[in-house]
Amino acid sequence: MREKLGFLVAVWFLFYGVGVVGRFVVEKNSLKVTSPESVKGVYECAIGNFGVPQYGGTLIGTVAYPKADQKACKSFDDVDISYKSRPGGLPTFLLVDRGDCYFTLKAWNAQNAGASAILVADDKDEPLITMDNPEEENPEADYLQKITIPSALITKSLGDSIKKALSRGEMVNMNLDWTEALPHPDERVEYEFWTNSNDECGPKCDSQIDFVKNFKGAAQILERKGYTQFTPHYITWYCPEAFILSKQCKSQCINRGRYCSPDPEQDFSRGYDGRDVVIQNLRQACFYKVANESRKPWLWWDYVTDFAIRCPMKDKKYTKECADQVIQSLGVDLKKIDECIGDPEADVDNPVLKAEQDSQIGKGSRGDVTILPTLVINNRQYRGKLDKGAVIKAICAGFKETTEPAICLSEDVETNECLENNGGCWQDKAANITACKDTFRGRVCECPIVQGVKFFGDGYTHCEASGALRCEVNNGGCWKKSQDGRTYSACIDDRAQGCKCPPGFKGDGVHICEDVDECKEKLACQCPECKCKNTWGSYECSCGGGLLYMREHDTCISKDANTEFGWSFVWIIILGLAAVGVAGYAVYKYRIRRYMDSEIRAIMAQYMPLDNQSEATNRVSHGDV
Known part of the structure; x- marks a missing residue:
């Protein structure tokens, strides 16, 4: 009893006798x-x-x-x-x-x-x-x-x-x-769990081990998918300088009194010592460090759960050998963990445990961590029962609205307000589109994005699709109908033009587009011989008396006349070609004749002077004289 009291006095002196004042924050x-x-x-x-x-x-x-x-x-x-x-x-x-x-x-x-x-x-x-x-x-x-x-x-x-x-x-x-009891700034929740590897501290240790077992599955899903960032922590104390050589400090501390933990049974004469707890805590912290470096931080939950089952203190298996077997079964590098633990007898700081002691001191809105277990969510200490359902609710409260994972919106965790009267938000029942978004804290009315198409509006009374693809979602909220094997739509990709009935229809383009009777309204088939028949979205024209209807000219022509016109056109072409041939032949004959005349004249000029040549000769002779 004196030994137990002596250690408690040492712990009291640590916190109150050396000027360290704990800061406890009331949540x-x-x-x-x-x-x-x-x-x-x-x-x-x-x-x-x-x-x-x-x-x-x-x-x-x-x-x-x-x-x-x-x-x-x-x-x-x-x-x-x-x-x-x-x-x-x-x-x-x-x-x-x-x-x-x-x-x-x-x-x-x-x-x-x-x-x-x-x-x-x-x-x-x-x-x-x-x-x-x-x-x-x-x-x-x-x-x-x-x-x-x-x-x-x-x-x-x-x-x-x-x-x-x-x-x-x-x-x-x-x-x-409690909506603002926890900060909820973004789409990821950061939380810490201050725990202990000791399993002989009574009902509190039992409830802590049960919580880890029950919460492991949810924690690993949230961590694997990047919804949370989890960090385990371990409380240690340091032994005051005056007590370093005492039996209490030697049995409760490692690294020459730098890192200590209370005796599990509060009895120095039996069972495991506090130093055994410190070393196992350090091993769990190093396991997380190595697993996190290999981008598998969620393996910590497997290790802690398996260690509690396979290596309990009551069975005298709370040893390094048993812990190493668990580590190896999970495929984590045992050598790196041993390097992280270092030498517990060395008179030097252990980087991991030193960081743990620094983290115990409260920062910002978080108070000092002084009791175990302690859960800290988004830098606020969780208050309440350490229960899987309660903790999931607390973690879900740390997400920004509309960014919560599916687990936060399950029936076991919260009530979906969108199920009753659509939460008072806009909806299109025909297309099964709604502006109601369920969140952990309630619901928000926000126009949705469907198949890449953004809807704009206040979310309460109206939402309207926009963009080049808007007609692909609920036809852009415009009229659309199929009949007689044809489909017509009033949707126009350009949102500024809204909904416009296609040619052949009239209406507001949103709720209705009625077929226009082009025949009745004299919009087609206006020629005297034309016969008009209205169809859905269009019309058909025909001609009586064996006439042929030409739609582009809205006229009727004779099928025979069309044939005669065709042969006449052929004869014209033939006669035209013949005329061109005759003309070409005449030109050819004319040019040949001219050429022959010039050749004959040249030959005759060599044997007899022509009239114009003699005159030229005489002029030259007179000029010489």
């Missing part, structure tokens, strides 16, 4: 009183560290305050009181006073009485605190894992105001709102 949600006017307003309340908070959701109810056992430390069955809501009635939020018993016992009694939530009014004016579980060693705390209703601690002043309103016979209506 809150919104509480809105809607009536009566005297209390109406929005208030803060602290989320209890038990039960199942409705992360991402809201709960509307009416407040009741018991006339007896106002601290709810006894079962309400003893006084035959029920707070279960009647069919069609609002859920009951039971208001009780702080004091005399555990918060969890108050919640358990309220739940058994039929209340849908419990409000604990503080008994003094002070900042809100987090209602926590009692020590797990308490034999009366076996109901802890059975609490399923949400809980909230409210200020004394708000509690007094509600009590006064109820005493005046006024109904107090309230809305508990």
Whole structure:
């Protein structure tokens, strides 16, 4: 007992005697009183560290305050009181006073009485605190894992105001709102799980191991598909310099007092020591590091689950040999893990455990991690029961609206508001297109994108397709009909032109396009001999008396005349060709004759002078004289 007390004193000295002040953040949600006017307003309340908070959701109810056992430390069955809501009635939020018993016992009694939530009014004016579980060693705390209703601690002043309103016979209506209890900035949720490889710490260790087993499947699906980024963490303490050589520090710490963990049984004389826990924690952290580097971080869940089953402390298998067998069965590089662990006896820092100690310190909106297990989602500490369904809801609350994975929209997790009256959004029932998008927090009315075609509108009263492909989706919202083997559409790819009835039809192009009777309205077949027959979307013209209809000229011609015209045209061509031949022959004869004349004249000029030649000779002779 002295050894146990000595170590606890050392831990106390670590946190309070060396100037390290832990920063515990109280996680809150919104509480809105809607009536009566005297209390109406929005208030803060602290989320209890038990039960199942409705992360991402809201709960509307009416407040009741018991006339007896106002601290709810006894079962309400003893006084035959029920707070279960009647069919069609609002859920009951039971208001009780702080004091005399555990918060969890108050919640358990309220739940058994039929209340849908419990409000604990503080008994003094002070900042809100987090209602926590009692020590797990308490034999009366076996109901802890059975609490399923949400809980909230409210200020004394708000509690007094509600009590006064109820005493005046006024109904107090309230809305508990967890929609903003967790940040939800984008399409990926980052969460941390602060855990321990120790399996001999009582009911808390048992519930932690059960949670890992139950949650493994969902965690791995979310991680594989990139919806989440998960990181496991392990709490260690360091041994103060003055106690490094003590028996307690040597048995609880590695690397010369730098990284320590409490004795599993809180008894230094038997079983495994704290240093064994630290080494196994380090091995699990290194397993995650190596698996994450090989882009398979989800294998951590397999390793931790298998290790808890195959290597429990109670069977004396909590050893390196057993752990190595599990690692090898999962195909992870054992050598890299051993290198990551390093030498536990060395007087040097271990990079992995040093980073773990740094991460324990709260940053931003997250407080220090001081208890196990602790779940941190989007840098906010999760409050409530460590249960698969409750944690999935909390993770789903961390996604930006409309980016949630399918698991968040299943019937087991949330209610699909689009199923009732289409959520009040626009829809085209004929084409099965809707602007209602189910989200974890409710629904949004947003014009959809269907087959690559974007719809524009307010999402509530109308949505209209746009783009070159808009006619491929519901025909762009325009009229379309098939009849007599033909299909006509009023959709035009150019959204600016909207819907326009095709030629042969008239109407608004959206709801109706009626066939135009071209025959009746004298729009076709106007020639005297023409006969008109209306068809759907068009018309047919014909001619009587053996005449042939020419549509392009809207006229009738004789079939015989057409034949005579054809032969006349042929004769004209033949005669034309003959004329061209005669003319060509005449030209040919003329040119031949000219040529022959010139040749004969040249020959005769050589033997006898011609008249013009003698005259030229005489002129030349006279000129010489």
